[in-house]
Amino acid sequence: MRSFPNHSLRGSAVLLALAAVAIATLLGLSLAASRDTNLATSGNLAKAAAARAAASGAVEIAIEMLNDPSTLEDSTGVLFESFQIGDTTVRATALDLATGLPAGADARAVEIAVEANCGGIAQTTRAVGRVTSPNIAHEADLDCSEFALLATETLSIEGDALVGIWKRSPLAVLAEPVSFGLASGTRTGLSIDSRASTHGCVMLLNGAFAGDDDDADDDLSEKVFLLPAEIQVLRAPLPPPHEIAGKSEREADDSDDVFQLEGILARDITLHGDARVPARSSIAMRGTQALDISGNLHVERGASVRVESPTTIIVRGNLVIDACAIEVFPGATLSMVVLGDTTVDASYLGGERSDAAEDRDASGGAAYDGGATRLSIFVCGDKRVAVSEGSVFKGELYAPEGRIEIESRSAVYGRILGAEIRLKAGAALFYDPTLDTARGWKNAESGIWTAGGTVQPALRQISTLDAESLATFAEASDVTPEFVPILTVGKEKSHRRDRLRALAERARSLLAAQAQLRSNGVLRFYSLGFDTMQREND
């Protein structure tokens, strides 16, 4: 029988050889492609340099645009886009630093972000700065919130106590110094331990305003801030006389009643007697505008108070907050007016905590959670305020006649104003720069100062930070002050609201009248440099 060769196996060697040659070809091509790495890197670097130069120029253009405040009216935050500089396309946006939203006409500090793209290589540069109101000469902020620590009599920073900036504040990137000192502008009554940490702080002293940036730098290097006059610290606003108004509100006999606050509070309440939030209980203030207590208020150990709407609590006796938490939710504010002593022990007071695990962080790293603007405590008269036992207070403490002591690893995130202030060893104050509206004593152009560099005479005529005094000041000086809205129960409420409304209207009309001055706006920007986002074919 004839046999035939197995044809299916023949030619395998050729196929193998072809496959090997194909692999070798691919390898060869890859090698060839990889040999121009350095060339590609050089090209990328050149494009990055071009993009960076264009971004830097575009930032200057954006700053010029913001010198005209009308740029931000009805703004979506985009200053310009698809703008060609050479071979680079740039896009500039402005964000309100305080809110993180596109900057609008009311933005006081903005971040300009410029994205430049050159041949696929992107560079981003940012600049931050304050936007000076064109109407600044007719605006004033009189609550001294631009100072982290301000005392009218004595200020003592003891042991290893710390005064610094709240680094989580969105305006901390402005890298502005933190100010502290005595309202008199002297060193008498000022005591700072050699172990105390005041890095990045300047001391308030009497002297002429810095004439230019060089003078300001010299003052900063000397760690001083010079003001040409003594600061007039206004007394805390006194609430109207306590009274039970109407049957619809909770009322009590003239007795030693102690009212228990629990559950949800959803309306204005006036209590005649003491009040307590029982230990480990929880209350939510939802729709309560004012809670007026004629006696003491004791928030007991383990209690939780949630404030969910703008609220004022008036405590005509002593306020004791003991190992508990008072949290102010987004969109809400809490103003407490205290006529007696205030004691805060081992407690948390501030914005709603975004991190439920965060208890009391006195290291300076506490979450921002709305900052220090949600909570204010006003103390009327010569009373004592003690924050102790590792408490954290995120807010403003305003006690111009009070004696304030922060002690035992407690921290205030915000600011403190008092007659006598003692920051004891281990305590800390972290200033929130969003409190500085740039309309206060530190701004030589604000309505507090006359063109001649002296204090508005009308300001010397008032003594209290209440709506009536501020209205008097506004009428006499043609300057619109910022208001501290404190709602109160009773007949005066509507009257004060009307006054506030009228003054707000006056502010609006002043702004309109000053529209012609907009071109005079002055911006100071601080470059944050570049974030390199280029690809590197290394």
Added chain:
Amino acid sequence: MTRRRGFTLLEVVVASALLGVVGLATLAFLSAFAQGAAARSRISDPALEGTLALERLRALAPQLRCTLGTRDDLAALWLSDNVPSRSVHLSELGWVRFDSEAGDVLLERIDPVALATDRELETAFARDEDFLAVRDDALRAGILTSAILAEGLSGVAIIAAKGGAPVELQFETESASARIALSPVAPEEPLR
């Protein structure tokens, strides 16, 4: 019954030879790639390496102010004035150092966690402080962190500023060298 015929001797020899040649070529290519990857990091243009190192430094320290002191393998930098004072603070210092053993250029800074933990660590310095010695102290205290700016270099020399010329870094590879200016275009010196 069908008799299966195998490959001829010639076919097997030719196929083996081809496979051997292609295999050797493949090995050679792979070896070349492996060597090339390592070599490119060592034999690449030092000017590019230097430029890339400065790009990384700009990204890490976008507000670099000035050079505070140098020695052969170390330069002290004032990275920013984040503690607003127009003076140098520990948290604002950085050091560019050449690690000759690894062939790396490093940016060393104070560990921010250490600064947050110990509030007394932060220090304000006078402008005539020995900032190179400060780095040695920080190293001994174990509070330095580092980031790589460039790697695979055979040598880097730090050339001190002379007569208005900026501080320069000389990057050296096995085949070439290049100098890159380290100081910012408009240095801002501490006031105190």
